[in-house]
Amino acid sequence: MVYSLLIAEDEEKLRFIVKEFFVKRGFEVWEAADGEEAVHLAEKRDFDLILLDVMMPNMDGFEACRKIRGKKDVPILFLTARTSEEDQLRGFQLEADDYVIKPFSLPVLHARVCALLKRRKGADAGRELRAEGILVNLETREVQVDGEPVSMPPRVYNLLVYLMRNQNRILTRQQILDQVWGEDIFCYDRVVDTTIKKLRHALGDRAGCIRTIVKVGYKFQEEKYE
Structure with a gap:
């Protein structure tokens, strides 16, 4: 099965690195450079998982998550350099599924993504x-x-x-x-x-x-x- 992944990250170099890493592991990857683009793509397509940076132009990750959650039931994982407990709690209050602090290990990120997908697949089985x-x-x-x-x-x-x-x-x-x-x-x-x-x-x-x-x-x- 080929999983579809949306990466919303305003730092182009990091977005490219993450995309290439997941593409090499068999994922279909879409990109968004800001929160507005992420919401637009999420409304048009059904993704298996969304990676959201928090600090993005036009619309931050928290607001993008809120808008996406209002329309789609999809696993969302935040990527952010903001380490405060308050920020992390806000992310989970918006029903994010996980929270990864920058800088991060790509293999660890991949493991977390796979864990979320496996959890969702298990929840969907026989539903x-x-x-x-x-x-x-x-x-x-x-x-x-x-x-x-x-x-x-x-x-x-x-x-x-x-x-x-x-x-x-x-x-x-x-x-x-x-x-x-x-x-x-x-x-x-x-x-x-x-x-x-x-x-x-x-x-x-x-x-x-x-x-x-x-x-x-x-x-x-x-x-x-x-």
Whole structure:
């Protein structure tokens, strides 16, 4: 499995060194030179892990972490020269997964990254996604609606998983295209609407959980019954 890694670091030389180290170990690495770019990339793609420098121009790592955490559940590891306990506590309060002090050893950083990825993989194994009347087994790719098995084509299943993993968040058609179809595949955004229709049909009486956000996209939100 090839893991995707985002490195957000304003010091170009250090960013290059870290990138080359991880690329040689089989990672797919993306780069950001500041916090704003990191947030933009994290919104467009699903990374397996993000390395965030704290002191960056335009937007610091703490603010970038807060914004990313508001939209994505992804392991985040801070890289920083700030050693105070207060800074470290702030990082963990923002739900960072680890905190590495500069200067650091690349092999140790790699070990920490691998540990986080292993922990996340273990947490994901056999995990289920649940909503009102909907159950998705991520390991077997089986879907149940009100206790009954429902068959879905791969693309429709992937769309359901993406929507449920981002429950209560408004997702644009372009975001859905990028994450479900992939950025390298050219599709008109109307294909999203067509696939949403197929998903709603498959969900039957539970289709109301997929809300249309006019002129924007869609949102998965559980229906509430009195």
